[in-house]
Amino acid sequence: MDLQLTGRAALVTGASSGIGAGVARVLAGEGVRLALTARDVDGLRDLADELRAAGHPEPVVLEGDLTDHEQIIRVAAQAHAALGSIHILANCAGGSRPTDFQSDETVWEEAFALNFASARRLTQLLLPGMLAHRWGRVINISGSMEPRRLNAASAAKGALHLWSKGLSCDVASEGITVNCIAPGRIRSAQTLARLHATEAERQEFIARNIPAGDFGDPEDIGRVAAFLASPLAHYVTGAVIPVDGGMHYFAH
């Protein structure tokens, strides 16, 4: 299936590792011109080198801390200056923030800044360009809606879901779709190091929770993101799509 993405321009956040890098790899394979952002410039440069060596268009590397509003404004402006209008925004930056009910305000502020406000702010900055062309795609990487303990990131991802759904209604008639992908357990630095330190723990979790029998790969998210980014997905909007090997069936 030709996803008709050749020559489109995308900004991918959280592209220095894990899911963001997987989304970038799949989009690059479809001929999308990329701006990659995160704080770890070396990680971004390694990915850019890999994509160039594979014969894909040279990505633009943009360092930025997306919890800082000024840096968000700069990243959006640099992406626009380098690629022209941004057609596709993949908001992949984020991270789990387990906490307790007494935690300091700063924990909640940082979790919401990273997991919700960064996506909302970048979208606000790039939407005018999408509206001018009457075409755009916003893809937000969210998370589970069935937390098993207090996690400030889960609350922020919940906000991301409802903001996406509301916005999708407002811009649907303008050729712009807004969707979320809710990953289950995807192999990334975050899941392997923080959640499942040993192989035995990982296998035990899989046996209890994942009908598909394994963690997913970042590219499993990337392929769904590429479909949502394509013109073929014009009738899919306001959706929250689980990509989790069936794990959500066991969430209750």
Ligand SMILES: NC(=O)c1ccc[n+]([C@@H]2O[C@H](COP(=O)([O-])OP(=O)(O)OC[C@H]3O[C@@H](n4cnc5c(N)ncnc54)[C@H](OP(=O)(O)O)[C@@H]3O)[C@@H](O)[C@H]2O)c1
């Ligand atoms: N992997 C899973 O199983 C899973 C499950 C549910 C949801 N998710 C969600 O999927 C997304 C990607 O996670 P991942 O598992 O791929 O983790 P990851 O490998 O740790 O990637 C997180 C990305 O976010 C970037 N990031 C973190 N803090 C940032 C900041 N302040 N400013 C800019 N960028 C920042 C990181 O880059 P730098 O550190 O270089 O800045 C990195 O590129 C997250 O939103 C996460 O919540 C993942």
